[in-house]
Amino acid sequence: MFNYEYIPKGGGSNDVYFPLPFLQETTDPFENNLYPFVFLSTDGNILIFTNNRSILLNPTTNKIVRELPVLDGGSRNHPASGMAALLPINLSDPNPKAILAEIIICGGANPRAGKLVEKGIFVTALQDCGRIDITDPKSTWQKEMMPTPRTMGDLLILPTGDILIVNGAKEGIAGWNFAQDPNLTPLLYRPDNPTTQRFTELKATTIPRMYGSTSMVLPDGKILVAGSNTNYYYNFTGVKYPTELRVEKFYPPYFDPLLISDRPTITSNYKGKMVKYKGYIVVEFKLKKAEVDQSDLKVTMYSPPFTTHGFSMGQRLDIGHKEVGKYGIGIFSGGGCGAAIGRDCSSGPMEMESAYVALICLQQRVPFIVIRAVSDLAGIGGADSNEADTFLTLASKNSVTAVLEFVKQLSASK
Known part of the structure; x- marks a missing residue:
């Protein structure tokens, strides 16, 4: 269904939906536009990103305000499965109209990776990130490179305003047995650092976290990490990546004893x-x-x-x-x-x-x-x-x- 709807405040049902041809335009033979990234901008518009394209939509008029530049390099949405976040909103400017809204999108896969994996070929995931100010009509994507490629990762905002990237794989796409070479190393991204000093690799886990994995920020600032199941059913033996039921807690750098x-x-x-x-x-x-x-x-x-x-x-x-x-x-x-x-x-x-x-x-x-x-x-x-x-x-x-x-x-x- 190439349309969207609004969830009524306080629950209830809504029978009204709005056609959006943009969603059909961004699909391809391997989809790569499922689970679009959607963000509310500080100017009241809604950003919708799918595959490698994005628009700003006015939720009052339901008209497209403008289309942003294409984020080249590959596909970013499921099953290519990149990661996205609205960067922390800094309220330091006394003028509300001057407060920026930036998004960052990292990782993903080659648009044809889904077809190739059916032949047993696991294509290396994307390693780049794109960052753009969606409140500036003249803004373009600024590219940065992660230390390693990643698909199916999670991108979490920490209480400090830094970004944590965990989970995922270095090859393939999301789906049943469609990925290999798990990415075990979390990344810390500091948005305000100079461009070449934003990424830091943190201590690696020993547990593969691929399709079906997830993570969340706990109230005490720790990170709960769980899941991973690349199999059709729960399967704990005789497979390369068994169904994972173990749960981990990850301690970000601010838990250093010298700091706390x-x-x-x-x-x-x-x-x-x-x-x-x-x-x-x-x-x-x-x-x-x-x-x-x-x-x-x-x-x-x-x-x-x-x-x-x-x-x-x-x-x-x-x-x-x-x-x-x-x-x-x-x-x-x-x-x-x-x-x-x-x-x-x-x-x-x-x-x-x-x-x-x-x-x-x-x-x-x-x-x-x-x-x-x-x-x-x-x-x-x-x-x-x-x-x-x-x-x-x-x-x-x-x-x-x-x-x-x-x-x-x-x-x-x-």
Whole structure:
């Protein structure tokens, strides 16, 4: 079906769908356009990427705004199975219209790899990545090379804003026994580093994670890795890659003992608390070092994805402005961080979507606070908007003392 539809807020059914010839145009004899990559841009448009082409769609008019340049080199969607993510959104610019939205797409396969594997020929996967600013009409794809080729990998955004690439294979495509030479080495990608210094190879696993594998960021910042089944059925013996039921935890570099030893101590009693959509959260902490540069402190807000066939849908990370009152998330002077959930820019695409999100505070790129916030999508309901507005007003003063006093008074009145 070469069409799309919108899932109604709060559940329910929707019988309306919209034809999209672009989806038919991007299919080929081996498909290579299944499970398109879809992202909401900061300008309100929706990016749809499939095979090697992409468009920006206006969800209000359902008209194509423009088509982006072709990402050459091969096919990127299932079964070629590259990886994609919306890079962290940096809220440091005081002008919302100037905030960029960049995507990165890595790996994939030769368009004919599916036909060749049927003959027992396993073609080397793609090794390149393409990165583009989708808010700039003149932007073109910027190519980078991973240390090794990869198909069927997972691309996760870490709390620090770095990208983790795990799982996959170096040859073949997704499907039953259609790949070999598992890629056992995770990669760390630092988006803000100079182009030639962005990729770092991390400690390899010994467990092949190919077709049917997955991974996720846990609330404590560790990575859960599971799955892999290249066989028609569960098969544990007599095959090259047995069905895998073991589960692993991967520790990113910020768990280095030398780094976590100086993590601040949380003094707020937030354990077990959930924050409603349009509500707010304030966390107070005590710094272990007598002097800490305010620039070493950062707050991010992470929307964890649901993943299938190598695409982490709904994944997004916002990096807070230095002033909480500007976009709703940030660091307070005096030892605190906070957020008004879902109020990044009062309304519009810059607003964090209605979903489960995590507030993460960091010192020198080490996360030390993770709090879940709940949306009305989960059936919890929204908070009093007047309370959140007052929070933002006080937050603009950038003082944790003033905000905590407001929270104390509000609690006493209820």
